[in-house]
Every structure is written in structure tokens, then in C-alpha cells.
Amino acid sequence: MARPKKKDPDAHGSTDAGILGLPDQLVNLIDPALPKTSQVYAIMRRAIVNLHLAPGSNVNEKLICDQLGISRTPLREAILQLQSENLVLIIPNSGTFVSKIDLQSVFDGQLVRDALELKVVRLAASRMTPQFERALDFNLHQQKRMAADFDYDEFYLLDEAFHAMICEFGASAYIWKIINGAKAQLDRVRRMSYPLVSHLDLVLNEHIAVVDGLKQREPEVAAAAMKIHIDRVFTVIRRLITERRDYFAADASELLDGFVNSR
Structure with a gap:
């Protein structure tokens, strides 16, 4: 880049x-x-x-x-x-x-995403249409443009739109509303991670892998790609806590250790 x-x-x-x-x-x-x-x-x-x-x-x-x-x-x-x-x-x-970022709320949001988005992406893969493929491709094209410009705010909006599109196509707008309501703290962690070296490229490539699974009409392939993607937060959150301890609640490190050890 x-x-x-x-x-x-x-x-x-x-x-x-x-x-x-x-x-x-x-x-x-x-x-x-x-x-x-x-x-x-x-x-x-x-x-x-x-x-x-x-x-x-x-x-x-x-x-x-x-x-x-x-x-x-x-x-x-x-x-x-x-x-x-x-x-x-x-x-x-x-x-x-x-508010400081509350790690328990981050994990709660992650559990909601894990439960619902994996189910929804399987449903989306089973009912793919050429029109939805084109919509996903256009979104990915826009993501690539924003990643090349390091426009983190616009990339975040496209990232959100990508997941909302899949939820609404695979299930309904109501399911996305549930997910969105549960992930406010998680969203701050996701947004904090964007400036990390090569992170936008990583997110974009994971989105491409999800779309590839959807285009193949392979529910388990799409779900596996989505699982890798939404679990990415665990690979960056410890670094974010270390670098910006002042952004997180006082019990962040303790909660992180407990959650990671229980997975």
C-alpha cells in the first residue's frame, strides 16, 4: 500500500x-x-x-x-x-x-456476533443471487479504495455495511439490529485496530474470503471464513490495551486473561 x-x-x-x-x-x-x-x-x-x-x-x-x-x-x-x-x-x-471501554461488554458483543452472524452467513450462502453478488463486489471495491487511502472512518462505514448486507440478505434487518445493539463496545475496539500495520489489508482479505464462500454457495466455507474474521479481535486486543491503557476500564487485563483462558 x-x-x-x-x-x-x-x-x-x-x-x-x-x-x-x-x-x-x-x-x-x-x-x-x-x-x-x-x-x-x-x-x-x-x-x-x-x-x-x-x-x-x-x-x-x-x-x-x-x-x-x-x-x-x-x-x-x-x-x-x-x-x-x-x-x-x-x-x-x-x-x-x-465511558472507558468495558471488556466484558466487548466479549458479550463478540458472543452475540458469534452466535448470529455465523448462522446468518450460512443462510445467505444457501440463497445467493447474482444481484447480491454484485452488491457485495461493489462494497468490496469501495473498501479497497478506502483502505488504499487509509480513510479509517469511511472504511468502518463500509465494514459495517458489509456485515449488515449479509445479515439482512440471509435473515432480516431485525437480526442486524440485535447484533448492532450488542456490539457498541466491540465496535470501538474494532475501530482502534484499523491503524495497526497491515490491519486494513487483513480485514479486507477476510471479507473477500467470506464473499468467496458465499459465491461458491458453500455455507460451511462462508461460515469458517466469517469465524476467522470475527475472532480477529482476540489477536489485537491485548496490544491495544497495552498501547492505550487509558482507554480501557481498570479490570481490562484481568478480564482478558480470564476470557482467553476459557476459550
């Missing part, structure tokens, strides 16, 4: 935006014709997962309201949704803070 045209501000994409507010690329996403709370929630979740709002940082509610051109009400409602996913911590008389 060529050297990156775009870089995250540090090795894992974190910035000081948790103090300053939202990054510019998220500020103009509000559509006045749509309900505000759901949009603010999606923007805030994206900023947290992408580490623009870093773990432990303060959520500057007034500045975010000013940036988005909204009142406090939709932001507070969105924050309550984020709190239910353990993405923010509300401390009375102190403020709202982005």
Missing part, C-alpha cells in the same frame, strides 16, 4: 474532540426534515466509536448543541440512549463523560 493520504491524529484515531466538541465531518449531518433525536444519537455514537470523542473525555453538551443547531432536549435523549449502551457515563453535578 502507498503511504496514507489521510491520517488519524494519533496511532488509534483519537483526538481532543471530546473536549472541543464534534469533528467537522459530523457537524453537517443533521437533516431538519427528520426526527432529531435519532440523528443526534447516530452522530454521537459514530463519534464515540470512531474515537473522535475519546474514552474518558468530557461531552461538551453546550458546544455540541451549538455545532448541530439543536436544543438540549434531543441531545439529552440521545445521551440516555448512549448510556444504555454503556457508551457514556452521566455523573450528577459533574457532567457526561465518554
Whole structure:
């Protein structure tokens, strides 16, 4: 790969935006014709997962309201949704803070993916169509472009779309909603791993292997490729904890040892 045209501000994409507010690329996403709370929630979740709002940082509610051109009400409602996913911590008389990454929640999300995505990819392989093959190929083409540009945020959106497409084709949008609701903490770990050397290439090649299994109409081949892919988190998480200990909850190392030993 060529050297990156775009870089995250540090090795894992974190910035000081948790103090300053939202990054510019998220500020103009509000559509006045749509309900505000759901949009603010999606923007805030994206900023947290992408580490623009870093773990432990303060959520500057007034500045975010000013940036988005909204009142406090939709932001507070969105924050309550984020709190239910353990993405923010509300401390009375102190403020709202982005939660540290909770490893138990990471593992819970991983178990949900393991249970549902492997089943769904088998179903998708058994009902493949030329139209869906073309949709997957287009997504992979876009992933390759973003990987070549080291555009981590856009690659993440395509990564999410890839898994959502397979879930919705193999089962339903409801199944993806269940998975998505369970993996908020896991998503932050996935996003942190992107800047690691050659990691985007690795993720892309694993996606290609999944698609190859789907195109072969071989459910077990596709499921085996998906299993390798979603288990990739265990090969990087210890390194991430070592390099950015301040991003993780205090019991992260202990929980990791216990979980790895039980597998």
C-alpha cells in the first residue's frame, strides 16, 4: 500500500474532540426534515466509536448543541440512549463523560456476533443471487479504495455495511439490529485496530474470503471464513490495551486473561 493520504491524529484515531466538541465531518449531518433525536444519537455514537470523542473525555453538551443547531432536549435523549449502551457515563453535578471501554461488554458483543452472524452467513450462502453478488463486489471495491487511502472512518462505514448486507440478505434487518445493539463496545475496539500495520489489508482479505464462500454457495466455507474474521479481535486486543491503557476500564487485563483462558 502507498503511504496514507489521510491520517488519524494519533496511532488509534483519537483526538481532543471530546473536549472541543464534534469533528467537522459530523457537524453537517443533521437533516431538519427528520426526527432529531435519532440523528443526534447516530452522530454521537459514530463519534464515540470512531474515537473522535475519546474514552474518558468530557461531552461538551453546550458546544455540541451549538455545532448541530439543536436544543438540549434531543441531545439529552440521545445521551440516555448512549448510556444504555454503556457508551457514556452521566455523573450528577459533574457532567457526561465518554465511558472507558468495558471488556466484558466487548466479549458479550463478540458472543452475540458469534452466535448470529455465523448462522446468518450460512443462510445467505444457501440463497445467493447474482444481484447480491454484485452488491457485495461493489462494497468490496469501495473498501479497497478506502483502505488504499487509509480513510479509517469511511472504511468502518463500509465494514459495517458489509456485515449488515449479509445479515439482512440471509435473515432480516431485525437480526442486524440485535447484533448492532450488542456490539457498541466491540465496535470501538474494532475501530482502534484499523491503524495497526497491515490491519486494513487483513480485514479486507477476510471479507473477500467470506464473499468467496458465499459465491461458491458453500455455507460451511462462508461460515469458517466469517469465524476467522470475527475472532480477529482476540489477536489485537491485548496490544491495544497495552498501547492505550487509558482507554480501557481498570479490570481490562484481568478480564482478558480470564476470557482467553476459557476459550
